[in-house]
Amino acid sequence: MLENLNDALSIVLSVENFIVIFIGVLIGTIIGAIPGMTTPMGVALALPFTFTMHPVTGILLLLGIYKGGLYGGSITAILLKAPGTPAASCTVLDGFPLAQQGQTRKALEMALYASVFADFMSNLALILLTGTLASFALRFGPPEYFTLIVFSLTVIAGVAGDHLAKGIIAACLGLFLATIGLDTIYGTSRMLFDNYELMSGLNFIPVLIGLFALPEIFNFYAKSKTTVIKAGTLSQVGVTYADFKRCFKSIFRGSLIGVVLGAIPGIGGAPAAFLSYSEARRNSPNKDNFGKGELEGVAAAEAGNNGVAGATMIPLLALGVPGDVITAVILGAFMIHGLRPGPIMFTNNLDIIYAIFIGIMVSSAYLFIIGKFSIRAIAKIADIPNRFLYPSVVILCIFGAYAVNNSSFDILIMAIMGGVGYVMLRLGVPAAPFLIAFILGPMLEDNFRQSLILSDGTYSIFFRNAICWVFWSLTFTSLALLVRSNLQAKSQS
Amino acid sequence: MKSAHLDILFGGFMLALLALVWWVIIPVGIMVPKSIDTAALSPDLWPKIIVLIASISSVFMLLKAWRDVRQPERDSKPDDEVYYPMLQAVGRVAAVPLGILAVYYAMWISGIVASCIILLALLIRLAGERRWWLIALNAVVLPMLLYGFFTYLANVPLPLGLFEQLR
Numbered sequence: 001m002l003e004n005l006n007d008a009l010s011i012v013l014s015v016e017n018f019i020v021i022f023i024g025v026l027i028g029t030i031i032g033a034i035p036g037m038t039t040p041m042g043v044a045l046a047l048p049f050t051f052t053m054h055p056v057t058g059i060l061l062l063l064g065i066y067k068g069g070l071y072g073g074s075i076t077a078i079l080l081k082a083p084g085t086p087a088a089s090c091t092v093l094d095g096f097p098l099a100q101q102g103q104t105r106k107a108l109e110m111a112l113y114a115s116v117f118a119d120f121m122s123n124l125a126l127i128l129l130t131g132t133l134a135s136f137a138l139r140f141g142p143p144e145y146f147t148l149i150v151f152s153l154t155v156i157a158g159v160a161g162d163h164l165a166k167g168i169i170a171a172c173l174g175l176f177l178a179t180i181g182l183d184t185i186y187g188t189s190r191m192l193f194d195n196y197e198l199m200s201g202l203n204f205i206p207v208l209i210g211l212f213a214l215p216e217i218f219n220f221y222a223k224s225k226t227t228v229i230k231a232g233t234l235s236q237v238g239v240t241y242a243d244f245k246r247c248f249k250s251i252f253r254g255s256l257i258g259v260v261l262g263a264i265p266g267i268g269g270a271p272a273a274f275l276s277y278s279e280a281r282r283n284s285p286n287k288d289n290f291g292k293g294e295l296e297g298v299a300a301a302e303a304g305n306n307g308v309a310g311a312t313m314i315p316l317l318a319l320g321v322p323g324d325v326i327t328a329v330i331l332g333a334f335m336i337h338g339l340r341p342g343p344i345m346f347t348n349n350l351d352i353i354y355a356i357f358i359g360i361m362v363s364s365a366y367l368f369i370i371g372k373f374s375i376r377a378i379a380k381i382a383d384i385p386n387r388f389l390y391p392s393v394v395i396l397c398i399f400g401a402y403a404v405n406n407s408s409f410d411i412l413i414m415a416i417m418g419g420v421g422y423v424m425l426r427l428g429v430p431a432a433p434f435l436i437a438f439i440l441g442p443m444l445e446d447n448f449r450q451s452l453i454l455s456d457g458t459y460s461i462f463f464r465n466a467i468c469w470v471f472w473s474l475t476f477t478s479l480a481l482l483v484r485s486n487l488q489a490k491s492q493s
Numbered sequence: 494m495k496s497a498h499l500d501i502l503f504g505g506f507m508l509a510l511l512a513l514v515w516w517v518i519i520p521v522g523i524m525v526p527k528s529i530d531t532a533a534l535s536p537d538l539w540p541k542i543i544v545l546i547a548s549i550s551s552v553f554m555l556l557k558a559w560r561d562v563r564q565p566e567r568d569s570k571p572d573d574e575v576y577y578p579m580l581q582a583v584g585r586v587a588a589v590p591l592g593i594l595a596v597y598y599a600m601w602i603s604g605i606v607a608s609c610i611i612l613l614a615l616l617i618r619l620a621g622e623r624r625w626w627l628i629a630l631n632a633v634v635l636p637m638l639l640y641g642f643f644t645y646l647a648n649v650p651l652p653l654g655l656f657e658q659l660r
Contacts (some may be wrong), residue, residue, distance in 0.1 A: 052647045163500075165554035169507060172547035176514070176540060183536040188524035190536055218589055221619065222582040224575050387620035392635050394589060394616060395609045398596055399639045402605065403649045408597055415593040422586065427503050428496070445539045457531040 008354030024064020025366040032072020039069030040325045041213040048400040055337035060359040066326045067309050074111040087269030087305040090277050094297030109239040112371035114302040118255035119364045122310030125259045127357045133318035137343040142450040147471035149444045152265040154475050157433040158482040166429045171437040178441025197409045206401045206410040210417025211431045217390045218422040247299035250280040254300045258307015263314045265323040269305045276304025325432045328439045500558035507551040604654035609636040
């Protein structure tokens, strides 16, 4: 262990890594602060830039963007009532009223402190729990992985949008696109239609950029105007020790909620933020003030939101299964660098795992520094007119898509996926299940077919032991709960 | 148009598409070796399973939408954003992917940098900026910066087309 730790320190302790992590957190905070720019978009655009980096450096850059984005969304949520990320929409409830009451700085600082604390707790959970889960995952064979991925996709498809059926359709489209290429067992062609460029399948980066970056830009061009509300200027009075002490219980509770929900595939920051907020309101002596400018509300929302960041890496590193879109992209980054997250990585590349753990702690420190000293500057950046910002993102997308394989074909794929993504956006079909299914599709099919090879074609292998039964039970339970909640929502309306 | 109507259209479209995939695209597009012993290992089995699951979900979506279309639509929160009239919005939205396609075709002739400069200028103009000097400045700076980054820092060779001799 000490040798691996030593190797990890030698990997991560370099000036380049410290600079890259700082840049990642800064970029993420800026992207999160700009309404209309999403963190998945930022991570997608940054991914091509990581190809020439060391795997740890590239992954820490993407993680920095992720963490910065989770916090950055709160800045415009408080200042402009325009959450930069979906998860920050809970922060608006009390953050914007506080800003209107002249307590802008207090709201922004509480959002920062809650975010950093929750982020730190999330990192601790990642470091302490991942190894244990990975050692348990060594018992997994192809049937167990198949049932695990089916469970993950079901949950993601169900919670990603309003409509379970649409989520499943999106996931199926992603799975189908992932079959394009050469068959992994027989080497025969699948849906190539004499196009040699499809032999290795669709590259996931143009698909990712097309699905997540372009639809928002298309939507921007469809709108003739948007309404922007501005709060007052930054006040001088910040958070006091008494304020922090009063809100600490909510911050701690929210952090735990974020960690638990973040570790479950498909949940993400927004549900964690709202659950943390509702629990804080339920337990607060000032519950009547929630929604009117209660500092504890901002603290709880941000703690829940940021508590997911490190925790979403737990299923990725331990099992090789991403918990959300960002970790799906990070899985792609691992694969580009020839690494395969999961229990085997804990055996073969423990130094890289430890290096990521160390780097992730550094990113939390940077989050505090950037948040503390750059709120004013970041608020100004959020004022960049969208008529310059969105066209610039299109150009970034083109360069990024080309740089993947030096292939103009990827630009074509990106444009087509942008169109598909826009149609999905307008029809309310969630894109996250599509992308995660696209990334997991090959693994799902491989485990499916390997299981059938082991069992000589008998499907009973998928029910061979308790682990498989547990995942099938979880799958059907989550489906039943999703259907029930849909029916309940319907009858209440 | 009510969202339930949109769901019916989408569900119908999906069923038609999935039928096309099942009856045409899979049989034509997937080569199945004649020597397969186990049908479960056939290259076309997994795509067919996906199509079946998607079809079942599409049917459920259609049934739900059919039921919802008879009920009054819930009052939805008014959107703060205003969209262009339909035809104008379609034209504006289509301009972006068409512009990207133009870059795809033109980049081997004029180079990726020059193509992107032109595209960026047009997109900024379409977005509403009127000052041509500001458009030109923004349109040139970003592609040049990206060219510098990818060529000299990331060692990714970019096609320059007619401007190749300037390298």
